[in-house]
Amino acid sequence: MxxxxxxxxxxxxxxxxxxxxxxxxxxxxxxxxxxxxxxxxxxxxxxxxxxxxYGNSGLIVPSHSIPLPSPGADKLAMKWMLNPESPFYVKPRLDLGLASWLWRFRSNCTEEKMRRGVKTLTELSSASIELYEEVIAAEALDCGFRRDGVLMLYETPEGLSEGLHEADLLKGFGLAPKEMTGAETHALEPSIRPSAAGAVYYDGDGYLDPQxxxxxxxxxxxxxxxxxxxxxxxxxxxxxxxxxxxxxxxxxxxxxxxxxxxxxxxxxxxxxxxxxxxxxQPGKGYSVTYSKAGVTPTRPLILGEARVGVNPMGGAVRLAGTLELAGLDLSMDQRRIGAMVRGAARYFVDDGSPAAVSGHWAGLRPCTPDxxxxxxxxxxxxxxxxxxxxxxxxxxxxxxxxxxxxxxxxxxxxxxxxxxxxxxxxxxxxxxx
Ligand SMILES: Cc1cc2nc3c(=O)[nH]c(=O)nc-3n(C[C@H](O)[C@H](O)[C@H](O)COP(=O)(O)OP(=O)(O)OC[C@H]3O[C@@H](n4cnc5c(N)ncnc54)[C@H](O)[C@@H]3O)c2cc1C
CATH class of the missing domain: 3.50.50.60 (FAD/NAD(P)-binding domain)
Structure with missing residues (x-):
């Protein structure tokens, strides 16, 4: 009990x-x-x-098996880390634990370590999604679990080319991503702007309501x-x-x-x-849940360049993203939430329908340096x-x-x-x- x-x-x-x-x-x-x-x-x-x-995106994603430290991630992090509106931010402070974590993170940004990490994470995540099916069926859990794929969406040709590079890497570890043009993506998901460069569809992924x-x-x-x-x-x-x-x-x-x-x-x-x-290190992220969104995608999406997850949960829609190394601090920075929402809006058609927000949330992801x-x-x-x-x-x-x-x-x-x-x-x- x-x-x-x-x-x-x-x-x-x-x-x-x-x-x-x-x-x-x-x-x-x-x-x-x-x-x-x-x-x-x-x-x-x-x-x-x-x-x-509690308030995360609820995406069950073997497709996300590339560890955070990967070649180039250290340089991108350096570029973003002092910009409070970027997807990754480090709150400037004197903290030896953080300094040593960042140092170790940097030393893990090599091709060899990343590939070892992908092997471990694809094995774990592929086993886990099967276990989700078993547990949910065995305990008759009503949590909106569906396993009909996640669309990794890219606004720009550069973003798409990065996404295709990741897809190639993941193919080597047993995943079967499918490339889609912008027109195919819009035809499958009309809420997405026809100008999007394209998408990679991971049909083995799933999603649920995490709470x-x-x-x-x-x-x-x-x-x-x-x-x-x-x-x-x-x-x-x-x-x-x-x-x-x-x-x-x-x-x-x-x-x-x-x-x-x-x-x-x-x-x-x-x-x-x-x-x-x-x-x-706690990696703070935010989510915004809409009881009624202006546009409602019919399937979960990951918005590549903006690094935002989108989960249509029942009648609601949740946007979640950003990673902020700010210690055990759950305060909400409206600038970062605003930047995430604006970044996400760029991917969707705007038919002028009003949206209603039902909640803002912050959560701390437990992040290791490798x-x-x-x-x-x-x-x-x-x-x-x-x-x-x-x-x-x-x-x-x-x-x-x-x-x-x-x-x-x-x-x-x-x-x-x-x-x-x-x-x-x-x-x-x-x-x-
Ligand atoms: C914005 C955002 C989006 C995300 N989206 C996804 C996603 O789509 N897919 C995915 O796979 N993951 C996602 N994640 C990551 C995922 O949410 C976390 O990795 C996961 O929730 C960690 O679970 P946990 O049980 O380790 O920690 P928590 O859920 O934080 O649980 C830890 C628990 O320990 C309790 N506790 C703490 N201290 C004590 C104490 N002293 N005594 C007793 N209890 C204590 C806390 O109250 C808490 O309930 C997302 C995270 C964020 C922030």
Missing amino acids: IERHRDSRELTERCDVVVIGGGVIGVCAAYYLAVHGRQVTLLERDEVCSGSS QFVTGLAAALARKGVSVREGVEVLGFGVSGRSVESVRTSEGEYRADQVVLAAGSWSPGIVNKLPLKLPV GLPIVGAIEGMHNLIVATGHAMLGMTLGPVTGKLVAEVAGGSETSLDVAALSPDRFQRRVRRP
């Missing part, structure tokens, strides 16, 4: 597995752990799905005997030797055999007393499993991450190779306890 914070009495509770964080990653981890027969307690400081998993999926799965968890506790903030850990003995929370202590850390962008703060490095998530146990802390750092792909990779976490926790061989995701890749210079 889902329980709100009970009272402030100190308690000590014995658990099998504690999962920290009620976003898509924590909820999927709890689900697969329960399917594997584990007794799970999920702790969420606020409500389930109140973090980055409906996460809260629906959390309700299924409760039916599977998982104890979902909302309003319980994790403050730190009690450690003995090489294991986490207890999870200290706002409502007392939980003693657990295993702990899964899935608190998204807040994960580094939770482990800051442990000898463990989690180089995760563009890969962190999933796995830690060498120096054997019963702590980390599952975070999914950046732009957290919705896409939710189910496969949950399944891998359950396999790691059970000590069985994992269904996919997780070596590249190990938290140990960041620990080299940390002294083991």
Whole structure:
């Protein structure tokens, strides 16, 4: 059952597995752990799905498997980073963690590392979209899931040529993108301006309403005997030797055999007393949801040059995008939201119909400097499993991450190779306890 914070009495509770964080990653981890027969307690400081998993674009996109650090991304980032209206922005500040993250990001912008990243991400995302079909059917989740493709749309010939280059790369990893001319794109999707240069259609991609999926799965968890506790903030850990003995929370202590850390962008703060490095920077993005849009596309789109995702969710339409490295800051910069909306408008015909906005939202993507998530146990802390750092792909990779976490926790061989995701890749210079 889902329980709100009970009272402030100190308690000590014995658990099998504690999962920290009620976003898509924590909820999927709890689900697969329960399917594997584990007794799970999920702790969420606020409500389930109140973090980055709430207002995102909801695109389930193996087509997005090119990691953020890629050749040229460092130079583009340098060009954009000080312009508050560009799709990528770094808030100028003195922060050693950020400086070291940017340095590592830059060192990952090579062809070889990018190709290794694409291999890992296409394997994970292709497995994950299959798992979406299974989980949604098994739990009868009503979340608007459809798998009829995503159109990557380009306004300019230069943008299209970049998109075709990415498509060629992804073909080498088993995806089957199809090139479309501007006229074909307009014929398929009349809401798009006929002047658009063209598109690349990824027919294996899908989309859903992210909040409906996460809260629906959390309700299924409760039916599977998982104890979902909302309003319980994790403050730190009690450690003995090489294991986490207890999870200290706002409502007392939980003693657990295993702990899964899935608190998204807040994960580094939770482990800051442990000898463990989690180089995760919050990458702020915004979404604007229209209860009634001027024009309504019939399928999801990614607007290439503007770097904006468009999801027609039921009767509504959601635009989402921008990436801002500004720390754990959820304030909304209207300049950036305005630039995103104006950038998106360039792609659509304007028939003068009025639009009605139902909500603005900001979320923090947990971003690693090598563009890969962190999933796995830690060498120096054997019963702590980390599952975070999914950046732009957290919705896409939710189910496969949950399944891998359950396999790691059970000590069985994992269904996919997780070596590249190990938290140990960041620990080299940390002294083991
Ligand atoms: C604008 C935007 C658009 C996006 N679009 C897409 C998309 O189309 N497709 C895609 O695949 N991904 C997308 N993403 C990325 C995706 O949203 C994230 O990668 C994903 O939501 C991360 O999930 P999470 O569970 O790790 O983190 P979160 O959803 O942030 O969950 C972490 C949870 O931990 C809780 N928590 C934090 N601290 C504590 C504590 N001390 N104690 C207890 N609980 C705690 C928080 O309250 C929160 O609920 C988008 C993101 C943004 C911002």
